[in-house]
Amino acid sequence: MQSLYRLGVAEVVQGVTSREFSAEEYIHQLLERIERVEPKINAFITVSKSSIDQARIIDRKIRDGEKVGPLAGVVVAIKDNICTKGMRTTCASKMLDDYVPPYDATVVDRLQQAGAIVIGKTNMDEFGMGSTTEFSRHGATRNPWDINKVPGGSSGGSAASVAALECTVSLGSDTGGSVRCPASFCSVVGFKPTYGLVSRYGLVSYANSLEQIGPLGKTVSDVASVMNVIAGFDEKDNTTAAGRPSYSVDKRPLRVGLVKEFVEGADEQVSKIISNSLDVFAKVGCQCEETSVASVQYALPSYYTIATAEASSNLARYDNIRYGFDMNPEGYEWNTYFSKARSNFGEEVKRRIITGSYVLSSGYYGKYYLKAQQARSILIRDLKSLFKKYDVLVGPTMPILPFNMGEKVDNPLTMYLVDVDTVVANLTGIPAISVPAGFARNGMPVGLQIMADAFCEQTLIDAASMFETEAKVQRSPEL
């Protein structure tokens, strides 16, 4: 039998709608694949048995000649911080161990309307706080290219599940690089849309003003297909922009700027692969040159100020009274109960909450939070002027290669520093994508980050797909 689990979005939709194979056959293959590789990878927190029923419904509709959506039969893995009605949503935290949302996130709703099947919920760093997917109540996810390495994070499960061929595509969330980082480390495509393009309704907030839900897939075309379904105005999210865009994959010569600061700070093997990527662009007729954005040096401190501040407030609601995990409140004095329940947050989450409390506490607001917001304005202004010269800016997604598990867990600051190239897009709201760019000598993947101006996702998709077609970088490892 054909290995259906290797297929991309267009092939699945084509196969299922033409009844070359059924959605049920396809989901069975993926579920078998999950059973086989999960012991090694641990990409999922929950695998949904009802996905088979969903597949049968799609098949019946197709048999009956009913209209099916543009993602009919496509199997999606959803990061476990995106709410799925009736399916446990834990954020990889003990604090939400028993939490079953009574509603679907807008993106989940739109995917299902489009005929996609939710196969389960993927592993992550607790509440999205981390870059390795090691900070999970459900154990670390492993990099499919080398199970001793981290898959990146915080959407490590979403990236690993795509790389390990456990789903067609997946959804992650990107607060400071959480989609792009694991995409880079796992050699898949990861997309962070413009802030306000994709509804956050149903995304469990970590840092509201920075984060976006974004797709991960084996190809640029796969993530573009998902974007066509999830992007666009949502009346449930007041920060979404008007309109429902639609993207295609085109080729056209673009002006490409390589951001000097990103390359300079990177590992030497990473820098080399990224610099070589300019040749690839040149080959397809793009104009390439090196450029500089000095203000990126303020990006990381600005990012960690805002992210921790917003997180400290967002996560206050987890007091275990209305939902959470099993702990009887009877007999407790309220502060004791709150403190005892909340001590079940993981170490990294507590660290960020306390840090966020610090930067917001009286007397410090002007020194940290306000200044961090001003840094964003400066970055936005500087990038805006660069996008007059360049259609896209490129650099490495991650400054370093995937590292060993356990290597950085004890030194928070060095772990924070790996986000240096990705946070710029979150602070400025612009779209960014990570595409596989090659492999280091040890066989570990390197990702190219491409950024475009706000709401110029079409340009980004064009650039990424031209690069992808030329660079021909291998996707799925043998497992």
Added chain:
Amino acid sequence: MQTKIGLEIHCQLTGLKSKLFCSCGTDYRGKEPNSNVCPTCLGLPGTLPLLNKKAVEFASMISLALDCRVPEEIMFYRKNYFYPDLPKNFQLTQYNAYGITSIGVDGSLQYGDDKVARIRRVQLEEDPGRVVYESGSMEKSLYALVDYNRAGIPLVEIVTEPDFSDPKDVRLFLNKITSIVEHLGVCDTKLEGSVRCDVNVSVQGGLRVEIKNVGSFSEAEKAVRYEIARQKTMVSRNIEVKAETRHWDDARKITKESRSKEEEQDYRYFPEPDIPAITLGKDFVLSLKPSMPELPDARKERFISALGLSPHVAQVLIENKELADFFELTIKLYNSPKEVANWIVTDLISFVDEKDREGGNLLAGLKVGPEHIAELARMVEQNTVNRTMAKQILGQVVRTGEMPSVVARKSQATRIADSSVIADAVEAVFKAEQSAVADARQNPNAANFLLGKVMQLTKGRADPKTALELINKKLRETT
């Protein structure tokens, strides 16, 4: 003697249909616990606030009525603190900082005869849920019970400068606020818990004490009186009055030290990232003003200048919107404003019992409508009944709801026009009150006493003018 009192008044916007940030209804009273909730007002993970447009308009109207400046742009802030009735453990409210203001600032309100209090700010915010105890007592319960039906109800908080020194002024000011929000149609102040008040009190030689949990406006005056007396006693005994938060014990009518340990609070305010800054624009205030209902002051002015009422009578009417509305409906039926107003202000009000008067619920307990007062006023002015009789009729009308003419007919209250009947009564009085008759011969003013007796004998039905004529005639005759 420098007593300073400042007020923080909370008015629920009961005139709205839905909560401040979600579509749950505002009509939560008497509902099953936790039946008026949704994922948003319960603060479930992934939910986003959706600001109620009309709430912004209502809050702006209140601001304008209090002569506040309404900014061209408003924002919402998070006030972070833990409390079991607060689903997110932060309250969405407004804040004045860094050039951003709440919806109203720097206003003033004239009240009483010619007193003025400055308004520091008006802000729009959400109400928390409610904590109750099964046995009615916290000490005896193993746990608290929380009902979130009220969580998210739109509130306007009005903060005054410490411009009061007399508890009576507090009462007058609160009456004015009540009348304003009633006239604007934004708050039904008669609903239980729809208006609440925290008061700040300091006396010469002591620090400021905040009293929370004052559940109604009528309690506020009592709380202030109690607190002033308490603090003055302390000062006179050289006991230090410390800055603290106390609670009003509604049952015992005293203020009590807060039992919850008041840790140093640090609310760590920061702008709510999920609600964009709302642009009201330059024309907003201009377009709102003409659509605002007539305010009490304008109404009073109209009552005086167009309807010829005395300032005092007009004042009594406008202090309670219900009364003023009743008056206006009545004069539509019988256009004699002064007569009608007097019946309402002096006679009708005297039938209101103490409890209803306290709650500002003047007419609810009386079975009287505008048609009753219109008819009564007409009967008096057309001399069908005399005033004394009419008052007695009114006493019955408010109990039974019968029309005054019906009551009058039943008790044959119509005036005795037949002078021979009156003459018989005069004859009888002269026989019974011989010493008074002797007095009256010396002192003509004493004739009034005899008239009173005649009226008594005829149950007030005699025409007093005819009776007095007959009395004087008889006094002269028998000299």
Added chain:
Amino acid sequence: MVTKEEVKHLSWLSRFDLSDEELSKYTAQIEQIISYLDKLDSMPLENVEPVKAKKNLADLRNDQATNFAGEVLGTKYRKDGFVKAPRMV
């Protein structure tokens, strides 16, 4: 300089029960993180507005009430429709 006392107060504000050992560890780490964030102080002070999203009044939600269908409470500790919570002592 971040002190242990400060971290203790902040963890009270966040309702965390930290052991003395945890407190020392967090103090050291947060001190390190905060001094990194202090990099913001070297930013040239410019008269820039902090970023913020904007929306017009007209685009806000209309005042209409609807009931949410479905169970929204995720705790089994309940009584007569109320949610049980710790005592407010």
